[in-house]
Amino acid sequence: MSLTEIVRTAVGNAFRSKLRTTLTVLAIFVGAFTLTLTNGLGTGITNYIDSQVSSLGATDIITIGQASLAEGGAFGAATSGPTEYDPDKAVVAGQMGPQFAALTNADLATIRGIDGILSVEPLRMVSPDYIGGPNGKKYEFTVNPSPTGANVAVVAGASLGGSSGGGTGTSEGRQLLLPTAYVEPLGFASPAAAVGATVTIGVSDVFGGKHELEAKVAGVQEDTIFAFGMIVSEGLTEALYAAQTTGLPAAAAEIYPVAVARFSPTASTAQVRAIKASLEEHGYVGQTVADQLGTVNTVINGIVGVLNAFAVIALIAASFGIINTLLMSVQERTREIGLMKAMGMGRSRIFALFTTEAVVIGFLGSAIGSGIAIALGTVISSVLANGPLKDLAGLRVLEFNPVSVIIVILVVMLLAFVSGTLPAARAARLDPIEALRYE
Amino acid sequence: MSIAVAAGESVAIVGKSGSGKSTLMHLLALLDTPDDGRIVVEGTDARSLSAPALNKLRNSAFGFVFQQFFMIPNASVLENVVLPLKIAGMPRAERTARGMEVLRQVEMQDKARNMATALSGGQKQRMVIARALANEPRIIFADEPTGNLDSATGAVVEDLLFKLNAEHGITLVVVTHDEELAERCDRRVYIKDGRIVDSAATAVEVRR
Numbered sequence: 342m343s344l345t346e347i348v349r350t351a352v353g354n355a356f357r358s359k360l361r362t363t364l365t366v367l368a369i370f371v372g373a374f375t376l377t378l379t380n381g382l383g384t385g386i387t388n389y390i391d392s393q394v395s396s397l398g399a400t401d402i403i404t405i406g407q408a409s410l411a412e413g414g415a416f417g418a419a420t421s422g423p424t425e426y427d428p429d430k431a432v433v434a435g436q437m438g439p440q441f442a443a444l445t446n447a448d449l450a451t452i453r454g455i456d457g458i459l460s461v462e463p464l465r466m467v468s469p470d471y472i473g474g475p476n477g478k479k480y481e482f483t484v485n486p487s488p489t490g491a492n493v494a495v496v497a498g499a500s501l502g503g504s505s506g507g508g509t510g511t512s513e514g515r516q517l518l519l520p521t522a523y524v525e526p527l528g529f530a531s532p533a534a535a536v537g538a539t540v541t542i543g544v545s546d547v548f549g550g551k552h553e554l555e556a557k558v559a560g561v562q563e564d565t566i567f568a569f570g571m572i573v574s575e576g577l578t579e580a581l582y583a584a585q586t587t588g589l590p591a592a593a594a595e596i597y598p599v600a601v602a603r604f605s606p607t608a609s610t611a612q613v614r615a616i617k618a619s620l621e622e623h624g625y626v627g628q629t630v631a632d633q634l635g636t637v638n639t640v641i642n643g644i645v646g647v648l649n650a651f652a653v654i655a656l657i658a659a660s661f662g663i664i665n666t667l668l669m670s671v672q673e674r675t676r677e678i679g680l681m682k683a684m685g686m687g688r689s690r691i692f693a694l695f696t697t698e699a700v701v702i703g704f705l706g707s708a709i710g711s712g713i714a715i716a717l718g719t720v721i722s723s724v725l726a727n728g729p730l731k732d733l734a735g736l737r738v739l740e741f742n743p744v745s746v747i748i749v750i751l752v753v754m755l756l757a758f759v760s761g762t763l764p765a766a767r768a769a770r771l772d773p774i775e776a777l778r779y780e
Numbered sequence: 781m782s783i784a785v786a787a788g789e790s791v792a793i794v795g796k797s798g799s800g801k802s803t804l805m806h807l808l809a810l811l812d813t814p815d816d817g818r819i820v821v822e823g824t825d826a827r828s829l830s831a832p833a834l835n836k837l838r839n840s841a842f843g844f845v846f847q848q849f850f851m852i853p854n855a856s857v858l859e860n861v862v863l864p865l866k867i868a869g870m871p872r873a874e875r876t877a878r879g880m881e882v883l884r885q886v887e888m889q890d891k892a893r894n895m896a897t898a899l900s901g902g903q904k905q906r907m908v909i910a911r912a913l914a915n916e917p918r919i920i921f922a923d924e925p926t927g928n929l930d931s932a933t934g935a936v937v938e939d940l941l942f943k944l945n946a947e948h949g950i951t952l953v954v955v956t957h958d959e960e961l962a963e964r965c966d967r968r969v970y971i972k973d974g975r976i977v978d979s980a981a982t983a984v985e986v987r988r
Contacts, residue, residue, distance in 0.1 A: 343869045350866075357854050680850045683811055685839025686867045687832055773811050777850065 342690050351697035355705075358670065362702060365659070365666045369706025369753060370713075372656030376749050377714035378739065379652055383645035385722065385740035390637060392494055392735055401606040403613075403627040404464070405452055405620060406599040407444065443596040444625075451623055457604050457616040462575075463597035465582040470551075472571075473541040474527025482523070483570035484578070494735050496521060498536035498560025501574050515577040516559040521734070523571075524561060532561035542577075544584045552584040563734040602627070656753060659706070660760040663699050667764035671695065678768050679776025688769040695765035696758055703757025707750040715741045781976045783808075783969060787918065790945045790952035792962035795971035802923060804971060805955045809842055809921045810834055839868050843912030843950075845941075847924035849904045851896045857907050858883065858892040864915045882910040886940060902933030909940055919951040920944070926961060938964065 342350070355362050444452075444463065452461045471479040494500075501516060519527075519535055529535035535558050542554045556577050573581075586594040604616055613629060620627040671678070678691060718739035725738050785791050785808070795801040806812040807819060810826055819826040821837070829837065843864075851860045862870075862879040870878070883889045886906040891899065899907060905925060912920050922941060926934035938961060945952045954965060962968045970978040 342867050346866055346869070353855075676848075676850055677852055680844075681863070681867060683809070683838065683844055684864045684867050685835040685837070685842075687835050690867075774806050777846070 342686060342694075344693075347690065347693050347697055348701075351694055352701050354670070354674075354694070355698050355701045358673075361666055361669065365662045365702055366706040366709070368659035368662040369656065369703060369757070370710040372652055372659045373707035373710030373749060373753050374714045375655055376649060376652035376753075377711040377741070377746060378718055379645060379648035380745050380749060381714065381718045381739040381741045382648065383641070384742045384745065385736075385738045386641050386645075387638070388740050389733075389736045390634065390641070401603055401608070403458075403602050403604060403616065403620075403629050404599055405444070405461075405602055405625050405627045407448075408621070408624045408626050443598055444600050445596050448625070449600055452600060452602060452620070452625065455616065455619050455623065457608065457612060457619075459603045459605065461600050461602045464599045464601050465578050466598060467544070467578055467581040467585055469581055470543040470545055472523065472527070473543070474523075474529065475538065476528025478526060478528065479543065480523065480526055484581070485570040485572050494563040495560040496563050496734070497532035498558070500562075501559055501572060514574060515554065515556040515580055516574040517556050517577060518560050518562040518572040519558050520562050520571060521564050535561055542581065544581050546585055546587040546589075548588050550587060552587070554580055554584060564732060656756060660756050663702055663757055663760040664763055666702070667695060667699055667761055668767070670698070671764045671768045674768075675771065675776045675779040678771050679773045679779070682771065682773035683777065691771075692762075692765045692769040695768050696761040699757045699761025699765070700754050703754045703760075704750065706757075707753035711746050711749055715746065781974075783976065785919075785951060785953060787951055788945075788949040789967065790942065790954070790965040792965035792968045793953065793955045793971060794957060794959070794962045794968055796957060799971045800974035801955050801957075801971045803974070805921055805923060805953060808953060809844070810838060839864060840915055841918045843915065843917035843920040845905070845908050845912050845920060845922040845925045847927040849908050849928075851904065851908065853897050855896055856892065857888065857894050857896050857899065860896045860907060861892075861911045861914055863911060868915060878914060879910075882913045883907075885913060886910045900933075901929050902936060905929060905933070905937045906940065909937065909944075913944065917950060919953065922952065922954045924956055924958075925954065926956075926958065934961075 449461050449463060452458060467484050469482065469484060472482050473479040495518065498518075501518060517540070519532075519540075521532065524532050524535050527535070527540065529538065538558050539555050540558060542556055544552050544554065546552065554577070556573070559574070562572060604613065608616075613631075617627045617629075681691065718741065722737045722739040726736065730736055730738065781804075783804075793801045793804055803812065807814055810819065810821070813827070826834070852863065858876065858879050861883060862875045865875045865878060880889060880892060883892055886909055888903065888906050888910060891903060891907075896904070896907065905928075909920075909925075920941070925941065926937055929937060941952060941954070942964060944950050952965070954961065956962055968978075968980050969976055970980075
């Protein structure tokens with residue numbers, strides 16, 4: 342019997358006892374349905390976090406500070422004990438509140454020399470006073486200090502390209518991404534109307550002098566759970582910093598709390614670890630976006646893992662259903678199996694026939710289960726996205742990745758195959774004479 | 781015991797139930813292996829054949845007709861008839877053509893699409909004979925082929941079997957306790973308690 346014939350016969354056999362097969366398929370359906378939904382939940386939330394990462398910062402950057410910063414609490418990775426005072430250390434004084442051990446241009450040069458670092462830019466902390474729109478009203482705001490990736494989610498316009506180039510927008514000139522919340526208060530009718538408009542930004546220097554700058558709205562940013570302030574172009578940051586440090590001597594202006602370095606976007610985890618190690622050797626600490634998000638992802642993966650485990654338990658229960666169904670089927674078809682053996686059908690073919698039947702049942706249950714889970718999940722997440730979760734723009738609670746759906750189906754089919762081996766082996770072992778005599 | 785069946789011959793194995801006649805047929809059909817002794821098929825000791833070779837031999841050279849029919853329920857007459865061809869791996873189109881041909885031989889071609897279970901007893905047995913014929917066997921083993929049929933339909937089935945024996949030279953091994961059926965065979969072997977107690981040839985056996 343050829344392989345296609347075995348599959349065709351197995352499909353036919355699976356439907357010979359329609360009710361029994363349907364019930365077994367239903368049991369698998371429940372497991373596959375749950376597994377697809379929990380996977381979809383994992384994918385949806387992970388995708389959301391990933392999209393939020395770009396609002397937090399690009400993935401190919403590392404934030405670098407003096408090692409003593411670690412004890413300062415800003416990086417949270419305390420080593421041990423207080424650090425002794427060192428009067429020679431450059432310190433960012435006054436303007437930013439607490440004192441930071443700062444980086445000087447000499448430090449930047451050292452960092453630039455480290456293997457794997459492509460470029461280093463000092464992080465200019467700017468704290469503008471207000472932003473004003475066409476209606477003349479002024480609102481307080483903060484600037485996102487970290488450079489961002491090119492793919493910040495926008496509801497209108499374009500995101501700003503990273504300083505390393507690429508992206509849809511440009512970092513040239515004085516541009517910013519307006520958070521959705523600022524659109525209406527500033528007097529814009531819609532996010533689209535704000536794109537291309539000019540806003541005014543007020544900033545004070547250390548001596549109390551007031552400066553006003555103009556900037557163009559490049560796009561309107563989606564709301565994000567990591568709302569760390571407005572994303573502005575490098576040109577605007579420089580202009581704001583220049584205004585803020587007006588009158589300061591160069592020595593005071595050219596020290597920075599932290600610097601931002603870029604490494605190759607294709608760098609492996611090991612390479613990133615090597616970069617961090619050499620930074621430590623030179624007395625600096627570096628932290629990537631992945632480090633900052635590591636804990637969040639670990640927690641989410643843990644929750645999804647537990648949910649998946651429940652679905653797998655359901656599938657294991659269902660696989661006993663497959664064993665039961667096929668054992669009954671073998672029992673019922675004992676004489677038929679005997680006849681086929683008498684007619685020269687080999688053991689391996691009989692075995693293949695019954696395991697294929699199990700796989701067919703597994704495939705039906707998992708394909709229908711996944712299909713309905715995808716349909717239902719898509720509806721549920723649209724309803725949630727437009728209802729209770731409206732404030733979290735861009736969040737789709739359930740997202741289905743074709744690869745993981747196919748993996749779910751394949752895993753269920755494999756499970757069904759394994760369940761089918763016991764009844765199939767029993768069928769293959771049947772003695773044709775005994776089987777034909779069976780009443 | 782020792783028994784030899786020549787090609788083209790029709791042999792009846794006669795005995796009461798429990799006499800061992802079915803076991804003898806199973807041995808001859810290579811469905812069973814003897815505890816002792818040898819079965820030689822066309823000069824080859826059956827024991828020297830591997831399981832796949834045995835399966836292939838049974839599939840290509842043997843046809844089976846059983847008293848209880850043994851058909852696949854919920855399948856059409858044609859599907860039942862082509863089962864040995866399907867096992868042999870014959871492509872579908874070829875299989876269907878051959879299936880229709882053998883159904884014509886047993887005058888069942890108009891029932892090809894009917895469900896097997898919906899047939900009458902005589903029709904079922906004719907279908908089973910068609911199934912036994914499908915792979916163009918050289919020998920047909922018939923275990924009480926008329927046991928479940930009334931005498932009129934039984935006679936039709938008998939005629940069919942002997943016609944195949946006479947016209948196509950298919951060797952016939954019939955297990956029966958029906959003396960009339962046994963009388964029609966070239967040779968009769970009487971079995972009692974697992975031993976041959978008598979064997980007789982009919983006068984017509986002049987051809988060999």
